[in-house]
Amino acid sequence: MTDGGIDTSVVHAARRYNYWLGGRDNFAVDRESGDQIAALYPWTPMxxxxxxxFLVRAVEYLAGEVGIRQFLDIGTGLPTANNVHEVAQRVAPESRVLYVDNDPLVMAHARALLSAQGRTEYLEADFLAPDDILHSPTLTKVLNLDEPVALMLVALVHLIPDAQNPLAAVRTLLDALPSGSYLVMSHGTADFMTADALADVPEFQRLATFQMRSSAELLPFFDGTHVVDPGLVCITDWRSPLPESERPDPAHVGCYGAVGRKE
Known part of the structure; x- marks a missing residue:
């Protein structure tokens, strides 16, 4: 079944994520998939x-402390609260944001993004075709690649198996950006999981296209960058304003986050 050219019978990770965030831009198949995963890991919506x-803190850091004014957000997903352009432009209204996604439903929401203060554009393209992104007239309309850019890959790369070589796509994108640019990534991991949770990973991977990676597997994505403090850590520990005793258990988050500055 389709809805305006969008296949509503196939689960899409961006729509499932939207459901977990409490959004309305999802279909029954996405909610069913989200509920099945949450039955295995009840903390998934958290x-x-x-x-x-984590995304909000990273953008506030880059736009505020660092002074970055350009953001390339790939795999942006469906708009909810605190999108990159909203966060960046609260700090610096002149910030420019290019969103990239390959989901037609995201494209259907592009007009709402384009009305944002400052320069915000949307490009329908695939992370695994980075040259298409870099050579797009839309990119050169919004971003100046002679000046630092924040490359945002938040909750994206864990959707792509090694067989599709996401590391090569990241390298191509980073190589095109000047020194002083930044890479922001969050990525699911089993490093923090308990033995009981690990036992459910095969069933989780049956329900979702998802490749967990260890810290050793993630650090190569940051080659050529200086990973800023506090390093590659659980997303809840990355510059959190909360005392450690009030943060969620990393075993219930299962996600690394880091920000690296290109040398």
């Missing part, structure tokens, strides 16, 4: 919220 909080 992970989605913590991941969005």
């Amino acid at each position: 992970w989605a919220r913590e991941n969005r909080a």
Whole structure:
């Protein structure tokens, strides 16, 4: 079944994520998939919220402390609260944001993004075709690649198996950006999981296209960058304003986050 050219019978990760965040831009198949995963890992909706909080802190850091004014957000997903352009432009209204996604439903929401203060545009393209992104007239309309850019890959790369070589796509994108640019990533991991949770990973991977990676597997994505403090850590520990005793258990988040500055 389709809805305006959108296949409503196939689960889409962005719509499922939207459901976990409490959004309305999802279909029954996405909600069913989200509920099946949450039955295995009841803290999954909390992970989605913590991941969005990590994004907010990272953008505030880059736009505020660092002074970045250009953001390339790939795999942006469906708009909810605190999108990159909203956070960046609260700090610096002149910030420019290019969103990239390959989901037609996201494209259907592009007009709402385009009305944002400052320069915000949307490009329908695939992370695994980075040259298409880099050579798009839309990119050069919004971003100046002679000046630092924040490359946002938040909750994206864990959706792509090694066989599709996401590391090569990241390298191509980073190589095109000047020194002083930044890479922001969050990525699911089993490093924090308990033995009981690990036992459910095969069933989780049956329900979702998802490749967990360890810290050793993630650090190569940051080659050529200086990973800023506090390093590659659980997303809840990345510059959190909360004392450690009030943060969620990393075993219930299962997600790394880091920000690296290109040398």
